[in-house]
Amino acid sequence: MRRWLVEAALAGTALALGSFFLATTLNEGDGWPIGVELVAGTVAITALIRYRRSRPVALALVLVVLGLLFGLPMGATPIALFGVALYRTAAVAVAVTAVHAVSLATVYLIALGPTRIYWEATTFLVLLHVILVGIGMLVRSQRRLVRSWAERAREAEQGDELRVEQARLAERERIAREMHDVLAHRISLLAVHAGALEVRRDAPRSEREAAGVIRQSAYEALEELRQVIGMLREPAEDRPQPTLDDVPALIAQSREAGERVELRLAADGVPAGVGRHAYRVVQEALTNARKHAPGAHVRVAVTGHAEQGLVVEVGNPLRAGGSGLPGSGTGLVGLRERVQLAGGRLDHGPTATGEFQLRAWLPWTP
Structure with a gap:
């Protein structure tokens, strides 16, 4: 006008x-x-x-x-x-x-x-x-x-935002280092005690095997912790990331820890990025099942193709109480954010048959 x-x-x-x-x-x-x-x-x-x-x-x-x-x-x-x-x-x-x-x-x-x-x-x-x-x-x-x-005002504003972001990254790195120091010490002690129990000749064989699983899990936890700390210093492309092919090994680790897990994997040629998200979904679902329904039979199904997308379903019976393991309560929140950023959907909750079911859909994007 x-x-x-x-x-x-x-x-x-x-x-x-x-x-x-x-x-x-x-x-x-x-x-x-x-x-x-x-x-x-x-x-x-x-x-x-x-x-x-x-x-x-x-x-x-x-x-x-x-x-x-x-x-x-x-x-x-x-x-x-x-x-x-x-x-x-x-x-x-x-x-x-x-x-x-x-x-x-x-x-x-x-x-x-x-x-x-x-x-x-x-x-x-x-x-x-x-x-x-x-x-x-x-x-x-x-x-x-x-x-x-x-x-000039815009450049000054962008400079202020950059300085704030750099300060945030520096604080995150400092907190991550402190977390690494504390957790590495605790997990190392756990691995040492588990190793000592594993070599005890008077301990039952089942306890020695369980101690071996604990020691191996503690070692892997230390390695993953180091990788997480490395994310603050290295580009993500320089680190090997899990894919859908690593899900069977993840299931095997859960079975060695005493979980009863059934896997149905019916998806071929899944892009690496989609497979990485699916791996994290299964990992978080198994962790929740271990915390909130220890000993329950867990069913994991990963199906899909290029036209349909990838569907990850994990279900287990609801049980009163839990394993007593500590949790932040934000695992599913972070998982939902990951799935949504990938363009997918995440649904979870109890069903009418008395089970807890988690279902994630991921687009088949290369």
Whole structure:
């Protein structure tokens, strides 16, 4: 709406100035018939509205010629010169203004001769155009200054955001290091005690086997902890990530720890990224089952194809109580966020048959 108001105001100004120049020409008994003047004025004002932003130099040169031949188009000429000063460099604006001044002075000298009217008319028109061009150059400089201030403010804001993000990353790394120091010490003690129990000759064979599983799990926990800490320092592409092919090994580890897990894997050619998400879904589901339904029979099914997508389903009977293992309560929240970021869906909760079921759908995206 504002643009249309500006265009209307410019057209009205050009028409008013052109009418003044046309009336002056008619009073002196010169000029073209009024019909020709109206056609020339309409063409000049239409071109001014349409091309003053996109082609200001070409428009100004055309209107200079029309303004020297006709009276009504003279009103659009100063506005066209103002547009040159507004949308082009100062050198271009000065050059076009100089061409117009020289042309105007030459044509008027030929038509009027070195009379008083010639000097008055030439001085008035040249000063009018020079003043408008100067105003246009000032407006252009002011706009560039405002844009430079806005750019500096934006860069300063981005610098503040970058510093805040760097501070967050540094704090996360510090917390992760502290976590590594504490957990590594505790897990190492667990592995040492489990190893001692494993080599005791007077311990039953089942206890020694369980101690071996604990020692191996503690060792793997230490390795995974080191990998998590390494995520803060290394690009993710440099670290090997689990895929769907690693799910059977994950199930085997759970079985060695005493869980009863049934696996049905019916998906081939799964992209590595999708398989990694599926692995994490199964891993978190088995952890929850071990915490909240120890000893329950867990069913894991991973099925799908390229047209359907990948579906991961994990179910186990609901049981009162749990294993007593500590938990943050945010595992499923983080898992839902992971699945949603991958473009999938995650549903979980008790069913009517007295089971807890977790179902994740992942798009088959390479």
